[in-house]
Amino acid sequence: MVRMSSVLRRSSTVGAFLVTVSLLLGCGGSSGNASSAPPQSQAATPAISPAAEQGGAVVVTLSTTTGGGTVYYTTDGSTPTSSSTVYEAPFLVASNLTVKAITAGSGLNVSNVASQSFSPNIASGTLVWSEDFNNAGSTNTEPNPAIWTYDTGNNGWGNNELEDYCGWGSTTSPCNPASPNAYVGTDGALHIVAEQPATGVYTSARLKTQGLFSFQYGRIEARIQVPEEQGLWPAFWMLGNNIATINWPGSGEMDIMERVNAATTPDFNEGSIHGTGFTGTNLGARFSFPAGETAAGWHTYGMIWKPGSVSYYVDDPSQPYVTYTTSSITSLSGSVWPFDAGPSFVILNLAVGGDYPGAPNSSTAFPAQLVVDYIHIYTN
Structure with missing residues (x-):
């Protein structure tokens, strides 16, 4: 009995000691790793x-x-x-x-x-990318979904435009999948069609390569035939990929071809750039077509994009009608040149109405079409 009592007392003492140590450790009494944050994992190498x-x-x-x-x-x-x-x-x-x-x-x-x-070592003037809108079939087809996606809806697009932009196959009223507003025809050209399904109701299409294809620097051109009608606004233009993170106008905008309303004498195309500090008409120029020519004919509209400069031409790349450089914006308060920040994507659209052209009137013929034969990109 005496021996057992002694053992019990020792066990009790040891147990109390262990409990005390355990409590100290659990309360941060130890200087070991118990209170250290676990190491962070590393993101995967892209x-x-x-x-x-x-x-x-x-x-x-x-x-x-x-x-x-x-x-x-x-x-x-x-x-x-x-x-x-x-x-x-x-x-x-x-x-x-x-x-x-x-x-x-x-x-x-x-x-x-x-x-x-x-190290591709590509010579100047080499064709390096093309969208030729090929269609060997007997029916109109969807624009290549690996290249093109759509802006859709009728939010006015910052310009008080009147149309609903419709994607391929859209059943959202007033869009009509049986009469698509953008298709590749059996003629091997992209057709963007503005329609008036009801009085005061307009549909059209706005295609873009956003998220699918982009480039920075080089010469891009498209062979285009535009409609010339009151209230119509066809355009071939580009926005910076970074619009998704910094928005417009910080992303920059390069307008290669813009044409509004009915034919004029002389007829014209407009080329402009926009960015922070120059969002309006500060930097825009008109190309006047030679006598006997109009924008309604087939023409090649192009841009030569180099570090620190953007030039526009019609039909002849050796004769740009305007060149903008970083020095073009130095006199504009708060201006930032955005065109060297990264790649941009391509947009083609046919707007109806808006601040620039005004609304269609009784003389405006619907359906109206913006037709694009090809888009080519060459090295500088």
């Missing part, structure tokens, strides 16, 4: 995936397996950071450069840097 294009060029796609991760990249060989260009869409590479990319994600360490160099 993949750089080139796909062959014409003339030795490639279209580069960047991707990451990190859910909700953002990919940042550079093309000048520098190491990307969270202040670098945000990847928004596949982009054309037609010059010698190095793409470097990282992934950043909430609560994650930034990924390792992915890097790939390209």
